[in-house]
Amino acid sequence: MTRTSADLGFAPLDRLLVTCGPAALGLLLAAVLPAVARWALGLGVVLPFRVVFELVGRVDTRWEFAVLGTILVVVGLFATAALFEHLTPITVAFDQVRFGRTAMSRSAITALFLEGDTLVVLDRESRQVVRCEPRARRSALAATFPEFGYPWRDADPYADLYRPWQPDGELPPEADAVLSARAVVLTKKAGKEAGELRAALERLGYSVRDEGGRQFWRPLVRSA
Structure with missing residues (x-):
């Protein structure tokens, strides 16, 4: 059965990594940073932000590890929220594409391509009317846009x-x-x-x- 639309978002593994990865990294850092800070202080060299190394190096009780872990997990959650905000979900239909909150009709689009990690959309005057970093991977973009009749390009045609x-x-x-x-x-x-x-x-x-x-x-x- 032919699809009438397709949502180009995170792949399942990418969604898991973006959702849980930063918080998990925060817990890992909470476990290893105090030992790393004490090791760095013992080198006898000039350290930038030495006071931070000293504060982290003093962490050695369970409740202190819990506080440090909580702080770093919260930072990780903020990082996850920032990624969801920064990376753009795309919905493709036969008559239009929605890039986040921006919609464009198919007739107005003459080319779509990736410039590094940035998706570029050109209109009929070759203006870059959309520039965004998509949540979907390149392979999903390259497969879905042609399926719905859009002029996907492997590189900038101009x-x-x-x-x-x-x-x-x-x-x-x-x-x-x-x-x-x-x-x-x-x-x-x-x-x-x-x-x-x-x-x-x-x-x-x-x-x-x-x-x-x-x-x-x-x-x-x-x-x-």
């Missing part, structure tokens, strides 16, 4: 058009200004601001991608 950005190069001044501002933002690892400047550059008719700390640009390409 990769050959990108050129390295040079200040005061061949771009108009307003595009250069956006890329200059974005270069500063990238050094600060401000992802939200970098995304906003990417959208501003696309409004000027150009797309940008990052490789090894450098920016590469290309003109937008309208699909037929």
Whole structure:
């Protein structure tokens, strides 16, 4: 029977690891960190945050281990919550795709591909209208999108058009200004601001991608 939709979320093992792994790691760290801290203090070397090593190294009773374990488990639970928030669930149907809270019709999508761990969705003007880190693995994405008739690509179909950005190069001044501002933002690892400047550059008719700390640009390409 043909599926009418598919939910692309965590694989069962991935869900288990994301849900329980950080808390389990917290318990493991609670068991070994005091001994590691005492060993490091005994080396006689200058330690950054030495006071933290001293506090952890003093843990040696059951209730102290319980307190430390509780703290690290709670930290692990916060890490799990952050992963669920950061990684995007995707629902694919024949007429549209939902990326978290964002929905796009199939007719508006001209390409989907992975750029590292980031899923990139291009519209009919080759703008990167969606950039997200999916919960599903690459194999699930590559199998499901074609099944529902979407143009999945193994790589960026416009990769050959990108050129390295040079200040005061061949771009108009307003595009250069956006890329200059974005270069500063990238050094600060401000992802939200970098995304906003990417959208501003696309409004000027150009797309940008990052490789090894450098920016590469290309003109937008309208699909037929």
